[in-house]
Amino acid sequence: MIELNDISQAVIEGNAKKAKELTLIAIEKNVPPETILHKGLVPGMDVVGQKFKNNEYYVPEVLIAARAMNAALDILRPKLATDAANYKATVVICTVKGDLHDIGKNIAAMMLEGAGFRVIDLGIAVPTEKVVEAVKLNKPAILGLSALLTTTMTNMKDIIEALEKEGLKDSLKVIVGGAPITEEFAKSIGADGYAPDATIGVQIANALIQGIS
Numbered sequence: 001m002i003e004l005n006d007i008s009q010a011v012i013e014g015n016a017k018k019a020k021e022l023t024l025i026a027i028e029k030n031v032p033p034e035t036i037l038h039k040g041l042v043p044g045m046d047v048v049g050q051k052f053k054n055n056e057y058y059v060p061e062v063l064i065a066a067r068a069m070n071a072a073l074d075i076l077r078p079k080l081a082t083d084a085a086n087y088k089a090t091v092v093i094c095t096v097k098g099d100l101h102d103i104g105k106n107i108a109a110m111m112l113e114g115a116g117f118r119v120i121d122l123g124i125a126v127p128t129e130k131v132v133e134a135v136k137l138n139k140p141a142i143l144g145l146s147a148l149l150t151t152t153m154t155n156m157k158d159i160i161e162a163l164e165k166e167g168l169k170d171s172l173k174v175i176v177g178g179a180p181i182t183e184e185f186a187k188s189i190g191a192d193g194y195a196p197d198a199t200i201g202v203q204i205a206n207a208l209i210q211g212i213s
């Protein structure tokens with residue numbers, strides 16, 4: 001019997017091979033992908049975050065754990081995805097300029113995909129001009145922005161201002177997320193939604209596209 005704790009442990013140890021193997025075994029045993037994500041992988045990363053905070057882990061250990069987490073997410077992604085014909089709306093998502101944290105953004109992207117959105121992921125440390133370009137090109141209903149650093153969260157404001165300047169803001173809704181973000185901050189920069197986690201992100205995205213259509 002596969003223990004979800006073992007999956008958490010593989011992330012904590014930064015053992016990508018084990019994290020992938022255990023995720024595959026769990027899928028074979030019909031453990032729902034959402035359960036593997038929320039009861040296995042995410043709690044593992046939470047422990048890593050705690051250890052980093054308490055100076056038990058340093059950047060290299062965190063990086064190795066993040067690789068293990070992302071390797072397992074790669075396996076889960078197709079299991080959560082919806083087929084192309086049934087997309088509800090397009091979401092462009094990225095981590096903002098100067099910020100390399102992508103685990104939360106990847107989870108949000110995956111959950112949105114699983115909920116029926118077409119997700120265009122621009123990646124990490126994306127310059128404001130690139131975001132604006134991608135909005136022009138893909139005309140998404142929703143733009144999802146992630147920032148994990150207090151020094152980079154202000155770049156979300158720059159993006160919203162740039163979209164306003166180009167006359168693009170009225171045609172889409174912006175959802176912001178990431179550990180330092182708060183509801184107040186989201187409001188203060190003119191975002192349409194704040195997602196403390198990916199599940200709430202999906203709920204907000206669903207509510208916002210109803211408002212659009």
Ligand code: B12
Pocket residue numbers: 042045046048049050052053059060062063066067093098099100101102103104105107108143144145146147148149150151175176177178179180195196197198199200201202
């Ligand atoms: C992993 C990690 C790293 C890894 C990142 C690897 C990777 N591929 O992502 C590495 C080692 C590279 C790293 C580097 C650094 N890090 Co770091 N890192 C973390 C850590 C431990 C975990 C973050 C994480 O993945 N959490 C798990 C995910 C699942 O949670 P999440 O990101 O919050 O996402 C959820 C929600 O927020 C939400 N969400 C997030 N984004 C979005 C977007 C949308 C659209 C939606 C809908 C939802 C959503 O949904 C997600 C899932 O539910 C945090 C600690 C913490 N408590 O957050 C520090 C932390 C963020 N890092 C920190 C720091 C200081 C750094 C460095 C500056 C360290 C250094 N000295 O070099 C560098 C900066 C590099 C850079 N330029 O970005 C600080 C930030 C402090 C601050 N106030 O700014 C933290 C808080 C640690 C700490 N307590 O000091 N880090």
